[in-house]
Amino acid sequence: MNRTAQLWLVWILLTIAGGGVLVAGMFYGGPTRAKLLIGETTSGHHQIELACNACHTSAFNSSEDIENTCHGCHDADLNAAKDSHPLKKFRDPRNADRLDKLAANKCITCHTEHRPNITNAMGVTLPNDYCALCHQDVGKNRPSHVGLGFETCASAGCHNYHDNTSIYEDFLEKHAAEPDVKDEPVVKLNTEKIESAAKGDPLSTIGAADAPDDKRAGADVMAEWLATSHAKGGVNCSGCHAPKAKGSEAIAASWIDKPDHKVCATCHGLEATTWLQGKHGMRLADKMLSETQGLYGLFQNKPLSPMRPELARLPMQSKAAHSELTCTSCHSSHAFDTKQAAIASCSGCHADEHTKAYEGSPHHKLFLAELSGNAEKGTGVSCATCHMPRAWMEGPGGYEEVLAANHNQNANLRPNEKMIRSVCMNCHGLGFSIDALADPDLIKRNFDGRPSAHIESIDWVMKRLKEKGGQ
Amino acid sequence: MLKVPRTILASAMAAGCVLAAGAGASVTAAGVAYKDVADMLIAVMVADRTVYTKKVVQRLAAKEKVVKASEHYDDDKALPLPAQMFRFGAEHVADNTDKFSYSLLSIWPINKQNAPRTELEKAGLQFVAENKGENYYGEEELGGKKYFTAVYADVAVAAVCASCHNEHKDTPRTDFKVGDVMGGVVIRIPMSE
DSSP, X not given: OOHHHHHHHHHHHHHHHHHHHHHHHHHXXXXXXXXXXXXXXXTTTGGGTTOGGGTOOSTTOOHHHHHXXXXXXXXXXXXXXXXXXXXXXXXXXXXXXXXHHOOTTSHHHHOOTTOGGGOOGGGOOSOTTTTHHHHTTHHHHOGGGTXXXXXXXXXXXXXXXXXXXXXXXXXXXXXXXXOSBOSSOOOGXXXXXXXXXXXXXXXXXXXXXXXXXXXXOOHHXXXXXXXXXXXXXXXXXXXXXXXXXXXXXXXXXXXXXXXXXXXXXXXXXXXXXXXXXXXXXXXXXTTOEEEOOBTTTTBOOEEOOOOOGGGXXXXXOGGGTTOOOOHHHHHTTTTOOHHHHHTHHHHTTBOSHXXXXXXXXXXHHHHHHHHTTSSOTTOOOOHHHHHSXXXXXXXXXXXSEEXXXXXXXXXXXXXXXXXXXXXXXXXXXXXXXXXXXXXXXXXXXTSOSOOOOOOOHHHHHXXXXXXXXXX | OOEEOHHHHHHHIIIIIHHHHHHTOOOBTTBEEHHHHHHHHHHHHHHHHHHIIIIIXXXXXXXXXXXXXXXXXXXXXXXXXXXXXXHHHHHHHHHHOSSOEEEEEOSSOSSGGGSOOSHHHHHHHHHHHHSTTOOEEEEEEETTEEEEEEEEEEEOOSXXXXXXXXXXXXXXXXXXXXXXXXXXXXXXXXXXX
């Protein structure tokens, strides 16, 4: 073999090997996968972007397969929001011509991933005037809308493609006269007692901590645990560290040093489920694999690591960059202090202007007043009051609704009109809430001051009502 | 005569039309006429709609006044309106089968999205409004598929139907009375090639 042939052979072998590494990275994962992303993902998915299988369930899946993964994660939220444009509306053949203009029966028509150059707010990858495709004649029945640009439809306080539960016309009319601050500004759900999940015997009847001798914690840990409802409810050391074990030998044999969210979920199912749906926990949800099994055992199923602030796109505290996010990151192991989890745990990582402005803000003062006993229960406002509010949610098995803190921080975050009903209107009138949420500077100041923005939606509703009444 | 394959007949039966089929439609080994299937479906729809309107909404909301009926039934902790009940049924069907679909439309719609859109809808709704007691049947092609389409008058079966529509701020017509045709039910059955 002459030198040229040898070089050709080496080149071909190297090309095959290099290609093989790339293809393996794409199909099975590993360190090369990050380099193969075809475009930056949206803020909603960037944390799971290396778990390709989450959306691309197989190597050659169809767009329908991808659609199914959208529905798998997002349908419950859409149903809860009484989706204004549900899939079922577009199944009617009379809308076939509309689907020709805009395939609104597919999520990916409006939300195409990996297209950063055309991605607008809420992960929308269509020009913002897309409403015109079906609603171009809106001015016929709404003279107030004549001349408005279709790119303004989704302005804060006006319309939302999916969720209009707090901004539909009759709701605006019903709450038009509300004052900025209601007569009884109380988050009522925060005054309700949540049923304890602990089913064990109270500590008084089961005696001391049941950790094996070599796992005994110090006095400080014991003191923290004894002060919790875990201890009061009979959740002993083994309740979390050896959840299925009975008897000292079994406890020692199956002891887990650091129980994960799955252990917490055995009692706090709804909290864990919602946490896995939000940005804090989504990397740990089922089937989020950075590597999938294949190539004769060369690749193994590997879940994504827990979220770390260094992976976030929002400003974070540098000192917390490498901390891993699990249940105990916010709730701290053994103490499980919900007050710490409601504020200090958030500001321990988040370093954006809104978070940094919380201390000393009107909401913070209310929180301190409630904490000191100078104000009624439910009047304080912590980070969690707004971003992980309590809600009645469908419980395990779907049998009944259960009151719990919704740990999916994204459930009522963006667009921020989603917060109006679940959060703001506990204490504030609708008009004030809409205006406040439409003022980015006020949000940065953590609501220290009054809204400088005014959304006219309520004004228009009342004007139309007056005109109709005068006919 | 246009015939429906037996699979569609099975869907119609599943929708509760067994009695109607036995009562008069000419079921053959080859199938049953599209028109007959549509007529069976409308019989069930009208029955359910009338029962809900009279036995639930009119009785409990209008007469006994123990509960309200509201367009925003969730927020107002009230009964869904009969028209909403009907639409929920149509959506439920759409979620479960593509063998047929139906919608409630009107040439005087409160929600303008429920105005007629196709030529057949326009002709059919006009026909049933002007020819009381008669139905309108035809074929149309939508999205590349051929459909047998039937339009049936939707009549105000109770005073609450007329009064609610007359008083709604988005209504284009305010003089409905009991017995008037207020719109129409459009049933579509995809036709086999």
